[in-house]
Structures are given as C-alpha cells and as structure tokens.
Amino acid sequence: xxxxxxxALFAVLHAASTLEAHVESKLETIGLSLPKLAALYQLTxxxxxxxxxxxxxxxxxxxxxxTQLIDRLESDxxxxxxxxxxxxxxxxxxxxxxxxxxxxxxxxxxxxxxxELFGALTADETDRLHRLxxxxxxxxx
Amino acid sequence: xxxxxxxALFAVLHAASTLEAHVESKLETIGLSLPKLAALYQLTxxxxxxxxxxxxxxxxxxxxxxTQLIDRLESDxxxxxxxxxxxxxxxxxxxxxxxxxxxxxxxxxxxxxxxELFGALTADETDRLHRLxxxxxxxxx
DNA sequence: GTGATATAATCCATACCTGAACTAAATGGC
DNA sequence: GCCATTTAGTTCAGGTATGGATTATATCAC
Numbered sequence: 001x002x003x004x005x006x007x008a009l010f011a012v013l014h015a016a017s018t019l020e021a022h023v024e025s026k027l028e029t030i031g032l033s034l035p036k037l038a039a040l041y042q043l044t045x046x047x048x049x050x051x052x053x054x055x056x057x058x059x060x061x062x063x064x065x066x067t068q069l070i071d072r073l074e075s076d077x078x079x080x081x082x083x084x085x086x087x088x089x090x091x092x093x094x095x096x097x098x099x100x101x102x103x104x105x106x107x108x109x110x111x112x113x114x115x116e117l118f119g120a121l122t123a124d125e126t127d128r129l130h131r132l133x134x135x136x137x138x139x140x141x
Numbered sequence: 142x143x144x145x146x147x148x149a150l151f152a153v154l155h156a157a158s159t160l161e162a163h164v165e166s167k168l169e170t171i172g173l174s175l176p177k178l179a180a181l182y183q184l185t186x187x188x189x190x191x192x193x194x195x196x197x198x199x200x201x202x203x204x205x206x207x208t209q210l211i212d213r214l215e216s217d218x219x220x221x222x223x224x225x226x227x228x229x230x231x232x233x234x235x236x237x238x239x240x241x242x243x244x245x246x247x248x249x250x251x252x253x254x255x256x257e258l259f260g261a262l263t264a265d266e267t268d269r270l271h272r273l274x275x276x277x278x279x280x281x282x
Numbered sequence: 283g284t285g286a287t288a289t290a291a292t293c294c295a296t297a298c299c300t301g302a303a304c305t306a307a308a309t310g311g312c
Numbered sequence: 313g314c315c316a317t318t319t320a321g322t323t324c325a326g327g328t329a330t331g332g333a334t335t336a337t338a339t340c341a342c
Contacts, residue, residue, distance in 0.1 A: 008267055009160060009255045013175075015274040016157030019150060034154075035328060053290055065329055067292055072327075089290040089337045114150045117280045121273070126149055129273050132266060133156040139258045176298065194320055206299055208322055213297075230307045230320040288339070297329080308319075 012136070023113045031076065032106045035059075039069055040078065040095065040103040049094040051084060078102050153277070164254045172217065173247045176200075180210055181219065181236065181244040190235040192225060219243050 024034055042058045043050055050058070056066040070093050073079040078099035084090035095103070118126060165175055183199045184191055191199070197207040211234050214220040219240035225231035236244070259267060 008259045008270055011271055011274040013157050013161055015277045016154050018278055020154060118149045120280055129149055130152055132270050133152040136156045137159055139261055
C-alpha cells in the first residue's frame with residue numbers, strides 16, 4: 001500500500017504495517033493475533049472481565065466488532081460470555097484459565113518482538129518517536 | 142487496539158490507525174478509500190495500466206487481494222480489465238477517464254489531509270520522523 | 283403504570299486482507 | 313511435439329473492521 005514514500009503520512013502507515021506484520025507473524029505461532037491479544041490485555045487490565053460494550057470502548061472500536069472478536073476468542077476457549085445479574089441486556093466477557101495463559105505467552109512474544117524491532121533505537125530516538133507520535137495524535141482536531 | 146501506550150510499538154500502531162482513519166474519512170466523501178487510491182496511484186505511475194500480478198507486487202499484497210480490489214474499482218467504473226495480447230493468462234487493469242478524475246481528486250484530498258496532520262511538525266521533526274520510520278523498516282531482518 | 287426513548291448486544295451487508303486450492307496458459311527439457 | 317513445471321488470475325474460507333437494522337431490556341416522564 002505504498003503510495004508516495006516521500007509522504008510522511010505513507011512513511012508512517014507503511015512502517016506501521018510492516019511492524020504489525022512482524023508481530024502478527026510471531027503471535028501466530030501460539031494461535032493469537034494482535035486484536036485478540038489487545039482484547040485479552042483489556043480484560044486483564046479490568047480484572048479479567050468486562051461487559052462487551054465497555055470492551056469496545058477500551059479497544060476503540062464498534063460493538064459489532066467485539067461481538068465477532070469474542071465469538072472467535074470463545075471458540076478458541078480463551079474467554080466465555082456470562083450474564084450480568086444487574087442488567088439482562090448485558091453480556092460479560094470473562095477470561096478463562098487458557099485465556100490467562102495465552103495472554104502471558106502473547107505478551108512475552110510481543111515484548112520480544114518489540115525489542116527486536118525497536119532495540120536498535122537509542123533511548124533518545126525512542127523518546128523522540130514517542131513525542132512525534134503523540135504530536136500526530138493531537139493533530140486530530 | 143491500544144495495548145500498552147508506553148510501548149513504542151503500540152504508540153506507532155495507534156498513531157498510524159488514527160492517521161489512517163482521518164484520511165479515510167476525507168476520502169470517503171468522494172467514494173474512495175486508501176487501498177483504492179493506492180491502486181490508482183500505482184496505475185498512474187505505471188502509465189495508467191498494469192497486469193494484476195505486477196499491481197500486487199507494487200502494492201505489496203497478495204494477488205487475491207488485487208483481484209477483489211480491482212473488482213470493486215471496476216464496479217465503481219474507475220478501472221477496466223483488458224486482455225494482454227502477448228499472454229492469454231494475464232489481465233491488464235486500465236484506468237478509465239473516471240478513474241483519472243477520481244485519482245486527481247483523491248490525491249488533492251490526501252495532500253490536504255497530510256498538511257492538516259503533519260503541518261504542525263517542523264521541517265526538522267518531519268525529517269527525523271522519516272529517518273525513524275526508515276530505521277524501523279530496516280529492522281525487519 | 284405506561285409509553286417514548288436509551289442502551290446492550292447481535293445480525294447482516296460490505297470492505298479489506300491473507301493463504302490454500304484451483305484453472306488455464308506458457309515454457310523448458312527431452 | 314509432449315510432459316512437467318511455473319506463472320497469472322480467480323475462488324473460497326476465514327480474520328478483522330465498519331455501519332445500519334433489529335431485538336431485548338432498562339429507564340425516564342408523566
């Protein structure tokens with residue numbers, strides 16, 4: 001999807017898709033993907049369970065996406081859906097023991113990949129990178 | 142899909158998806174998307190036509206993706222498929238007049254968006270950004 | 283309490299992407 | 313010339329994402 005390559009926009013988009021492909025290929029070895037790992041991360045952060053709508057908010061995506069993502073995680077055995085006793089409309093995603101295990105291994109792989117990919121940057125460069133990314137996000141009016 | 146946010150990896154991936162969403166939302170107003178614009182760009186660069194396989198190479202994606210992307214561009218009326226007189230296996234994607242028009246408008250929108258998003262960076266920052274992105278791509282062994 | 287409105291999740295259609303299986307055509311070795 | 317291999321493109325199944333329509337439940341206004 002390279003378009004200009006003197007374009008800062010496409011430089012960032014292309015680099016990101018290369019990084020993403022690299023990490024995805026490592027995660028694949030344990031049957032995970034970045035979206036699945038991100039969902040497990042948010043569940044872990046929230047104490048291992050969340051209503052689907054809140055999970056969508058934290059993943060910055062629409063609810064219909066979470067419905068499908070949880071379908072796949074459920075069929076992987078990493079998460080289950082349970083009822084919310086206080087609201088019968090709501091369904092709560094709960095991590096299973098297998099989910100906790102997959103999350104732990106997934107994070108190890110992610111951190112290892114991150115070290116491979118960013119290890120060549122100096123502390124100074126990493127710092128500048130963070131600041132540049134933050135500045136770009138701010139540009140969204 | 143934010144995961145750590147002290148992670149340089151996720152800082153880059155998250156910024157990229159924000160930038161992408163911004164540009165996509167602008168392109169949407171003329172019925173284009175980034176993948177469609179990228180295809181039109183590669184066709185333009187190549188003199189307005191390319192065999193599908195070569196287009197896949199230039200877009201760094203698999204051929205089945207190009208088959209579908211050209212299906213959509215064809216049904217949008219921006220591209221047509223023609224036969225290759227020298228190789229009956231091959232199909233050549235050719236831009237239509239509507240395709241040229243959409244490409245021109247799409248590039249204007251892309252450049253405008255790029256200016257909005259990156260305009261706040263100094264020349265120095267933009268330069269460093271390019272160098273950092275290049276260094277990350279190199280890290281792919 | 284009942285009826286209008288909000289909200290939670292799902293379903294469906296569609297876009298984009300991959301990899302594997304398949305078809306048709308070209309090509310190289312003999 | 314003929315067969316094995318390679319190449320070009322499509323098809324199909326599945327993952328990830330969106331947005332609109334739908335269903336069920338909750339809540340608010342009265």
